[in-house]
Amino acid sequence: MVLDPVEAERRLEAFKQACKAAGEKLTSQRLEIFKEIAASEEHPDAESVYRGVRARLPNVSLDTVYRTLWWLTKMGIVTTLGPTQDRTRFDANLTRHHHFVCIRCGLTRDFYSEELDRLVLPESVAAIGSIERTQVEVKGICHACARKEQADSRNLDGGS
Amino acid sequence: MVLDPVEAERRLEAFKQACKAAGEKLTSQRLEIFKEIAASEEHPDAESVYRGVRARLPNVSLDTVYRTLWWLTKMGIVTTLGPTQDRTRFDANLTRHHHFVCIRCGLTRDFYSEELDRLVLPESVAAIGSIERTQVEVKGICHACARKEQADSRNLDGGS
DNA sequence: GTTTTTGCAAAGAATTTGCAGCTTT
DNA sequence: AAAGCTGCAAATTCTTTGCAAAAAC
Secondary structure (H helix, E strand, C coil), X not given: CECCHHHHHHHHHHHHHHHHHHCCCCCHHHHHHHHHHHCECCCCEHHHHHHHHHCCCCCCCHHHHHHHHHHHHHHCCCEECCCCCCCCEEECCCCCCEEEEECXXXXXXXXXXXXXXXXXXXXXXHCCEEEEEEXXXXXXXXXXXXXXXXXXXXXXXXXX | CECCHHHHHHHHHHHHHHXXXXXXXXXXXXXXXXXXXXXXXXXXXXXXXXHHHHCCCCCCCHHHHHHHHHHHHHHCCCEECCCCCCCCEEXXXXXXXXXXXXXXXXXXXXXXXXXXXXXXXXXXXXXCEEEEEEEEEXXXXXXXXXXXXXXXXXXXXXXX
């Protein structure tokens, strides 16, 4: 699926701004890697990005792709799909439920809501495929991680 | 988080029934591995399950845990969190959107809905942590995979 | 008894890291 | 020029697989 060029350009500009604002270096690799994901709605994995970028930068290495992808994630410019950045996790809760996922530590907690169980999906979804189940995924920061970050920032301030 | 013992027992029975119905063997390893995930709402990864099961079956091997976990998934008794069972995927779509994920091939397609953008979460969520963003995750089978499965089952029928 | 599953160990993927040289600011 | 990034290759980490022994039906 190809993206609207205007939107793609907008994303690219936002990216450059973000780099400058954060004082991060803007290399050709970073630019191409970003363009590769920004120009698509396919949510590629590292390997696919690598293949795509190689077409224009034949010398990029896979590790640079990995490093850049995580760097982009840290910058808040891309996100990862799913709850964690690593291992597969399993769910034996067969009753209807929804997930809260901590974007720091990966903690995943179920929550329940009859209202959310009754969501009505737009018709465009049926055009993609048959629907098996639907759930709401809330990403945020759990209390434990929030406390830890507050403590850390106090330490950096030097207790002013 | 510990689960209500009554619910845990109910899950256990459903599991045994499912095994019998499918003509699958019920080994002590499978039982303990299932109990390990069913008794928790923590959505553990393979390594955690392994550690937990070892307390009661000191000889289980990690590979059995992996095999059993995927077997349970195939049986429809557990699910995996996130879109795919493998690599991390990245998302550069910063505009508000939702996901359709094909449980067969992993295809992930964005879709949009102003109504879903305005979801009201239950208050219980705020008790878990601060909310960063919310999106709906629809799991189903994409048209391409549906076609393929239909073709496969026709072949098995022997063209009756 | 037969068929399947398990455990072991080794293989295979996916992802990360150390270090010297090159690019960006 | 200084600092930070990249590429290479090697190291880790996570997950899967082949095969003989063991367990379930």
